Amino acid sequence: MSTPPDRPGTTVPDHRGRTGLHLTGRDLDRNPRVEVTDVELLAAGWHVLRATTFRYLGDDGEWTSQKRETYDRGNGATILLYDPERRTVLLTRQFRYPVYVNDHPDGMLIETAAGLLDDDDPVTAIRREAEEETGLRVAEVEPVFEVYMSPGSVTERLHFFAAAYDGASREGDRGGLAEEGEEIEILEYDIDVALRMIRDGEIQDAKTIMLLQWAVIDGPFARL
Numbered sequence: 001m002s003t004p005p006d007r008p009g010t011t012v013p014d015h016r017g018r019t020g021l022h023l024t025g026r027d028l029d030r031n032p033r034v035e036v037t038d039v040e041l042l043a044a045g046w047h048v049l050r051a052t053t054f055r056y057l058g059d060d061g062e063w064t065s066q067k068r069e070t071y072d073r074g075n076g077a078t079i080l081l082y083d084p085e086r087r088t089v090l091l092t093r094q095f096r097y098p099v100y101v102n103d104h105p106d107g108m109l110i111e112t113a114a115g116l117l118d119d120d121d122p123v124t125a126i127r128r129e130a131e132e133e134t135g136l137r138v139a140e141v142e143p144v145f146e147v148y149m150s151p152g153s154v155t156e157r158l159h160f161f162a163a164a165y166d167g168a169s170r171e172g173d174r175g176g177l178a179e180e181g182e183e184i185e186i187l188e189y190d191i192d193v194a195l196r197m198i199r200d201g202e203i204q205d206a207k208t209i210m211l212l213q214w215a216v217i218d219g220p221f222a223r224l
Helices: 122-134 191-199 206-217
Strands: 034-044 048-057 063-072 076-083 088-095 108-111 113-116 142-148 157-164 184-190
Touching (some): 076 206, 088 122, 122 184, 184 191
Parallel strands (some): 076 157
Antiparallel strands (some): 142 157
């Protein structure tokens, strides 16, 4: 059954002023083996949860009806800040409740600077996030890759970047926006120490592990 038309996020604006959230996906036609038949809006808080019903043409030539829930939080960007001369990387640590509730010892996750794009393009967004979280202004950023981080249920596409920084002139060890309740600790590690922290389980964030490994395989610390 489709979402009632008077539900917030459909014809009635939700608390962010959005409408038409139950229409996303109905016009998809890029894959002839997929026909979307219904989109139900389950929740429209800060982000959007939908249940979509679609017909799928299998390899056996038979059409089947399937239903999937998707969580749409928008797309994001992350960046590895590195000092090529000192062979260091700049990471952050902050409390993440979702990992805390899923067996992380204290929820204080070590990560690369990151954030949602909101209404910005990826480069503008990652420059903003890098400055907000670490206090560093980065001019030249290098695109690394784009990744779907949890394709089974989350729609987010994450844009990965890297940029050099001058560790000798860096100041401060705290970042984040107080008005958003952010309390971010800034950490600087030798690249070899950071890699060891992956092996020891001290760094468990996927985007951070991917960028650190890229740095020594194809990036600034690759052995030629």
